[in-house]
Amino acid sequence: MHFKKISGFVLFALIMLAGCKTQKGKFEFLHPESGKRVAYGEQVIVKLNFPSTSLDSVVYSIDGQAYLTKKDTSSIVLDTKKIGYGDRSLSAKLYAQGKEDIAYSNIIVLPSSAKNYAFKVVNEYPHDSKAYTQGLQYADGVLYETTGNPSHLQEQGVVTSLRKVDLKTGNVLKMEKPTGFFGEGMTIVGNRIVFLSWEKNKGFFYDKSSFEKVGEFNYEKSQEGWGVTYDGTQLIKSDGSHQLFFLNAQTGKEEHSVAVYDENGPVRSLNELEYIDGKVYANIYGQDIIVIIDPKTGVVEGRINLVGLYSDGRKTEDNEMNGIAYDGQGKRLFVTGKLWPKLYEIELLER
Template identity: 35%
Template sequence: MHRIILALIILLALQPLQAQTPAIPRLLPKVLNVYPHDAAAFTQGLLWDGGQLYESTGLYGESTLRRVEIATGETQDLLSLDERYFAEGLERVGDRLIQLTWKAGRAFVYDFASFELIDTIEYEGEGWGLCYDGRYLFMSDGSAYLSVRDARTFDLIVRAAVTYQGQLLPAQLLNELECVGEWIYANAWNTDFIFRIDKFTGVITALVDAAALLTDAERAALQPGSVLNGIAYNPESETFFITGKNWPKMFEVVFTEP
């Protein structure tokens, strides 16, 4: 009798916990358009603005900032970084572009129109992805945490954990970011997944499985390390642009339930 009551108490206690951890929906990208992408671009940051894509590409000696025509994939404006820097995430704040670097602890601030360097920012730790929700900057750094930063001063406000079904993520997953309303979309490094994260709680609320974007033949032709990375949102069409490091294609998609 005791044991039955005990089991009932445990069941009742677990019920609210189970209710709090529903199955995480798996979404698929529905491809609307396919555009060319520079297969020499080791994509580390991507954003859409005013009908054009802005791209930050990495690697030492090859890092760039680019303005790219979507339809042709052609680079219209290009700035090469000093070979000491490995460029990472990219975001626009007002009339400025902010470009992170991987391990140099330094971000570059450019005039949005001219790409003229107007400031540098020092920060602690690594720089991976960056997005701006109109109020705050969100930054990934190779950990399971996102840093929330003041968009004007870049000062760290809070560093918050990202969780998947109550568990902290492994390190080195959260990569390129995109702020869309209440969500932050994050490429999961070295995987074909994109996390949809609740920006207020750090909880992953959906998993986008982008494995089918490239054919097996296209995938086989890529160099090692050429993984999904690069996600940009166009609020006018409510579509996403998605690519990868050295991918030959840029996909315009919406995320749908299978």
């Protein structure tokens, strides 16, 4: 028995020794741990576990771009103000004795807390309760609206459509009912209307006066169409993720993207969009929330809580808030939703 106990202890010691040797020999990040959340402006210490103090060099990279080269094992410091917001991939490539090794980690750089807003209803207007609203814009003293057609609602007269609507009465002044796709967001660029399909991987250009289709474009990395707006230079498109995609306004070709983050992390389900005074206002699908985004950085700077705006007889499905329009001259903000009987003019109240 005594011999077995000693053998067991020796075996345990050998296992521990082997484990220590394995750990000592592994080139990896000790800090920061993968997925660490840090505040924008924070200084992040980067420390690696080196298999040996003998090395030629180690190259640190951020998102695949070389950041710093060192020839010793000392730690480095990242300035998050220089690397920007969002999920940042970190890597370190070790060169030693004619060999290479690489280690990976990542951090998520988050902004400060967004401003919170409540609302006050200024006016109420009639809205077609069969309009499954997907896109909305105010221009020329009227509303332009696009709608979708869920299959379970088509027998009730819910259709994909492009509309011109009188604001005060809710009357439809002009309508086109395209077929073959589920209608989504829209925006206006000069004398053309940009109208997105949901899953057909295509967007369409329509003549603003005649409502005739005059062109189309294919989606690229953003393979679904949700919302779209125009900043005066580029189209800005959402696809239900936490990304905003910037497209050439004349061709629809995708040019770049930005990830959207608030103080809690990525903000997903970005839906209908409206460009207002340099910011992107976005419905969050399934919530009575509009976020206000800086399109240059992807930072959520504001959050509008619209819970309680429309509740009487509202269903849990097919009545989602969706639709933001802005009268730039009159400084009026309008919101509505899918199959809502009213459209609301609201004023924001900072909390």
